[in-house]
Amino acid sequence: MARSCTICSLDTSVRVAVEHAYVEGQPIARIARRYAQSPDALGRHFRRHLAPEMRSTASEARSVDLGSIADRVAAIADDARTAREAAHAAGRTLDAVRAGDAELRALAMISDRLGIDDGETLSTLRDFDAVFEAIASTSWEHPEIGHALAASLAEQGRDDLAGPLAEHADRAEAAARPLTATAERAPLAAITA
Ligand SMILES: [Zn+2]
Numbered sequence: 418m419a420r421s422c423t424i425c426s427l428d429t430s431v432r433v434a435v436e437h438a439y440v441e442g443q444p445i446a447r448i449a450r451r452y453a454q455s456p457d458a459l460g461r462h463f464r465r466h467l468a469p470e471m472r473s474t475a476s477e478a479r480s481v482d483l484g485s486i487a488d489r490v491a492a493i494a495d496d497a498r499t500a501r502e503a504a505h506a507a508g509r510t511l512d513a514v515r516a517g518d519a520e521l522r523a524l525a526m527i528s529d530r531l532g533i534d535d536g537e538t539l540s541t542l543r544d545f546d547a548v549f550e551a552i553a554s555t556s557w558e559h560p561e562i563g564h565a566l567a568a569s570l571a572e573q574g575r576d577d578l579a580g581p582l583a584e585h586a587d588r589a590e591a592a593a594r595p596l597t598a599t600a601e602r603a604p605l606a607a608i609t610a
Pocket of ligand 1: 425426466
């Protein structure tokens, strides 16, 4: 634990309560208000100092849609910047200030509440989405690949991922057989949930 981390330095009972709130999926901003801690410090602590078993529980509760939420907030920030620049160019100073305020709030949400502090993290999340989509669609077209990937994940001790992926491949095989051709393609969420 880093000595400079203000969250690690809290009384153990408070730190545990803060971490439980996070693992339950409460927004960092709400945890920050309730325990009078800085959102930045909380985000840093949750990213770097959370015990591994809490981290995996937290990621189940929190991260499934993080990429898409972050993308939407980033789009709002981009729209606000475009509006701010247009208003500025047209000499509409008040509108430019208002758009700038919206832009700042969106950027603050990305960094403070979503724990994303740079564009690289956001693009990594998008990359994960792309990889999940590729795994889901490839496993659907080639269930044997899905089963091979599931076996590899199981070898790594990731039965939580291997199980749903194997089921996805099973459904793909069932759908490929003429008599059960009505089976529906499983949504991506089935393997990422
Ligand atoms: Zn810490």
